[in-house]
Amino acid sequence: MEEKSNRLLLKQREQVLLIHSEVIKQFPELHALLLSNERITYSLTQQCSTDLQRILEYDINNIVKTAGEEWIRRDGPPLDKGDRRELWDNCSLCSAPNRYIYYIKNRRNSVTLNVGSDCIDTFGIEKTSNKSEAQLRKGAREARLKQELNAKFGGIVRMIEGMNNEINDYPILVPDVIATRHKQLIADVQELYRRYLGENETDFDKFQLFLNKRSKILEEIDVYVEQHKDMPLVVTKEICDILHREGKASAIRFLANTGYINGQNVEHVDIPIVMRNILPMVTNYIKECGAKVVGIHNQTRSYIVNIGNLNYNFFIPHRELMSLCGKSVFNEVQVKPISIDTIIKLAKIDDEESVSAFIQILSRKTRNSPVVIIAYDLQFSEILLRDNKTQEYVIVSMNDLIQRLKDILLIRGDSSPRLTEYLSKQWYNKRLPQDDLVELYPRYRDYFEKKKKQSR
Numbered sequence: 001m002e003e004k005s006n007r008l009l010l011k012q013r014e015q016v017l018l019i020h021s022e023v024i025k026q027f028p029e030l031h032a033l034l035l036s037n038e039r040i041t042y043s044l045t046q047q048c049s050t051d052l053q054r055i056l057e058y059d060i061n062n063i064v065k066t067a068g069e070e071w072i073r074r075d076g077p078p079l080d081k082g083d084r085r086e087l088w089d090n091c092s093l094c095s096a097p098n099r100y101i102y103y104i105k106n107r108r109n110s111v112t113l114n115v116g117s118d119c120i121d122t123f124g125i126e127k128t129s130n131k132s133e134a135q136l137r138k139g140a141r142e143a144r145l146k147q148e149l150n151a152k153f154g155g156i157v158r159m160i161e162g163m164n165n166e167i168n169d170y171p172i173l174v175p176d177v178i179a180t181r182h183k184q185l186i187a188d189v190q191e192l193y194r195r196y197l198g199e200n201e202t203d204f205d206k207f208q209l210f211l212n213k214r215s216k217i218l219e220e221i222d223v224y225v226e227q228h229k230d231m232p233l234v235v236t237k238e239i240c241d242i243l244h245r246e247g248k249a250s251a252i253r254f255l256a257n258t259g260y261i262n263g264q265n266v267e268h269v270d271i272p273i274v275m276r277n278i279l280p281m282v283t284n285y286i287k288e289c290g291a292k293v294v295g296i297h298n299q300t301r302s303y304i305v306n307i308g309n310l311n312y313n314f315f316i317p318h319r320e321l322m323s324l325c326g327k328s329v330f331n332e333v334q335v336k337p338i339s340i341d342t343i344i345k346l347a348k349i350d351d352e353e354s355v356s357a358f359i360q361i362l363s364r365k366t367r368n369s370p371v372v373i374i375a376y377d378l379q380f381s382e383i384l385l386r387d388n389k390t391q392e393y394v395i396v397s398m399n400d401l402i403q404r405l406k407d408i409l410l411i412r413g414d415s416s417p418r419l420t421e422y423l424s425k426q427w428y429n430k431r432l433p434q435d436d437l438v439e440l441y442p443r444y445r446d447y448f449e450k451k452k453k454q455s456r
């Protein structure tokens with residue numbers, strides 16, 4: 001207790017700067033306090049008048065900031081007092097001895113102070129301030145008006161200036177139906193505040209009216225939050241924070257419409273925490289067609305889906321799946337079951353196991369076609385094809401081939417002719433004789449040499 005009360009409420013450098021600034025003349029009682037005490041501590045404030053206590057509590061930061069704006073740095077380099085400490089000068093603001101001395105000048109009263117390299121960087125003192133004398137006077141007047149407003153309604157200035165953020169501090173997203181009224185209140189009070197600071201409004205009752213309205217809305221928000229914070233699909237602050245961090249703040253607009261995640265807005269929130277929450281619903285929906293959701297792939301924001309006898313994993317992106325069937329998943333419409341074909345169309349085959357399994361099926365199915373798959377390389381993500389007629393080779397991107405062929409290959413019905421046709425027509429111009437291929441891609445040298453040995 002003792003320690004805290006002996007702590008400085010105002011740093012020495014702030015106290016000195018204020019004493020030499022013009023804005024302090026707006027606050028005679030504060031001015032007298034600063035002049036008659038060496039240290040402005042918390043315990044000192046207990047002996048002050050209520051008015052002064054309020055100034056020290058609510059207004060002091062703003063007054064210091066306004067004071068800082070009166071000062072500019074003198075042009076030119078600092079004065080170097082050399083490396084002998086005994087020749088150094090003390091900073092006028094904090095008294096610390098300094099080798100490099102800068103000068104700052106108050107543009108309103110022409111007082112000049114020498115300051116050290118620490119203090120020159122405080123108070124936002126610029127090399128040349130872009131504020132005009134008129135703006136500085138206006139700043140001082142506004143500091144005074146803010147203090148008068150705080151004296152009537154303790155802390156109201158900070159409240160008005162920080163009101164844009166208060167709605168974001170709740171544990172869940174406040175829906176538009178309440179939030180828009182809060183926004184309107186902010187707009188109204190900011191207009192009132194602007195008029196007040198411009199001395200075009202002197203009716204303090206209007207601020208009282210604002211405070212009453214604000215309490216009413218905040219009370220309403222409290223009730224809403226209390227009633228909804230534990231609901232399963234409510235949009236939490238955590239979800240909003242993640243969306244902000246991932247640069248998807250625009251998604252919050254869709255969510256704020258209801259405050260809940262539903263079939264219409266769910267496609268916009270492809271984040272793992274939401275995907276985990278709705279996983280039982282997704283599983284339930286997908287199983288109707290015989291497929292099984294076996295997990296979530298966080299990196300690609302996909303559901304990992306296993307289709308019965310095919311025995312490998314499909315990555316179904318949350319966004320695509322939900323934009324197509326979000327409302328069915330949430331039971332908001334007559335549920336339209338998803339088909340295996342649709343799942344395959346949406347799917348990405350991404351992990352190594354699935355890729356290997358897929359290529360093996362592909363090789364088997366194309367064994368008798370004019371163009372066959374003879375090797376693949378996971379490290380380089382490529383597939384080697386051979387044209388049996390010309391004995392030429394071509395290397396193709398594994399991902400491209402998989403994404404194009406998965407529809408042809410996996411959708412039910414006899415797909416072999418289509419597959420063969422596809423493989424034969426593609427890359428017609430890119431085929432190379434074996435020697436040229438090995439020249440261009442030495443990594444296949446081993447493959448061909450092994451082949452040669454085997455055939456002997």
Ligand SMILES: [Zn+2]
Pocket residue numbers: 013091092093094095096115116118119
């Ligand atoms: Zn200093």
